[in-house]
Amino acid sequence: MPILAIAGGTSASLGRAITTSLLQNTKQWNAVILSRTTRAPTWLRAVDPDSKRTQIRKVDYMSIESLHAALKDVDTVVSVTSAVDGTQPQIQKNLLHAAVQAGCKRFAPSQWGFGPKGWENVKSLKWASDGVWEECLAQKDKIECTRFNQGVFMNYIGHGIYPVSSQVDKDASLEMMKAGGGYMAGEDDACQGLLRQGDLKDGSGAFLMGLKNGIAEFPKKDDGSWPRVTLTSLKDVGRFVVASLDLPSGRWEENMTMVGETLTMGELLAHAEAVTGRKFEVSAVTQADLEKKIARLSEDDFMARMWTEFKLAYIRDLDDEVVLKPVMNQLCPDLKPMGVREYMETFFHGK
Structure with a gap:
């Protein structure tokens, strides 16, 4: 069974939205949650009390070696980290390189929000994205990458x-x-x-x-x-991300925008x-x-x-x-946000 790794996945917002959607909407995937602590949040204990389909792996986001070890057997890595201490871009780059080393097939950095022009035009978004997408493009022959965008x-x-x-x-x-x-x-x-x-x-x-x-x-x-x-609602973001996991190889576009x-x-x-x-x-x-x-x-x-x-x-x-363009809405037409x-x-x- 393929595994989705969610970096920062213990969060009550995007981490919860993606994980709960995965547990509710597919039996084909399991989840590994990367976190600085192995303590399970209340919401995770509510939906997977016996950890049958989810596992928390403690990581050091500033260590590619630590991340590489945690990504063993992982197919796809989606990041929802939100480090406000200035390390956010480096964390995404470390996750990318660890995913490549671990043989993961797909990676999405934590750049949720506006469309691609927003990351260029809105100064306050650059704290999270500096050089990250350029690094993803440099690795495109080794791993399929996308940015998930959902607007407000x-x-x-x-x-x-x-x-x-x-x-x-x-x-x-x-x-x-x-x-x-x-x-x-x-x-x-x-x-x-x-x-x-x-x-x-x-x-x-x-x-x-x-x-x-x-x-x-x-x-x-x-x-x-x-x-x-x-x-777009957070729950629908989670549903779109999970639906994207079953798209064939090569079907992830560089910007997987979704529209509620x-x-x-x-x-x-x-x-x-x-x-x-x-x-x-x-x-x-x-x-x-x-x-x-x-x-x-x-x-x-x-x-x-x-x-x-x-x-x-x-x-x-x-x-x-x-x-935003409804790219994911068209790729996943059965999903009605x-x-x-x-x-x-x-x-x-x-x-």
Whole structure:
């Protein structure tokens, strides 16, 4: 049985999404989770309590030798690491070279988010990608590589709808996750491990809009029109990644973009107002507004600069930057991702 290695796979977001999808949607693959610790998170104990199909292997990400040993018998390596200490690009390169040495067939570095132009145009994304893809291309005769891109995580819409469920004790959360396939009903199922890092002024941690408080901050183009945005839920990202494992050799494209739904900010607003039954307070920001803001921000204020750069990217409204091509949707036509309206109705009305 082939093995998928998920680097950083104990994470509550992408690691959980990919692993739970693998356990639920295929019996043809098992998973090895690479981690700095062998301690299994609660969600993993909920979905694979006896470790029948998953195994955690402790690694030193800065050691190719350590990674090489951990990748024994692995077919495909997908990285979801998020090292914010400056080592993220080197970790991806080490994983790549260890995968080549171990004879792995496929590798995907941890570059989740915008399309290929986004990694070139958005300065705040470069901390994670510096030289990584170029290194992948240099190894393309030895290993098949791709970048998985999904746009904005749809789960930002879920922030602030529910009380934070982390207050549930460990025993209760384990039982709830067993019942929910690795997710607790409520906040956890809506946000799917996505941290409350958005910059919405209500402090909910949402990005672009908050359903509970009925507010939105949308970038608007100079001609007065609303730009487009591609959103995909974390669970659907996991499903697409797992579906890609069964594509024949050579069918992985350099950019395996996936799309939950692409729509304009205006359409996003219309769905939100229809589902919540209220008129939203909308703040529209222009390119000039955002350029003035970023000029005032400290270079050390990473998150504020990132959100501002993202909104500037939306105003550019470019294909392959913030508007993604449904490459994986076409390669895996039986996989039907959740759309924005369905997400809102599921979690806003289901609270």
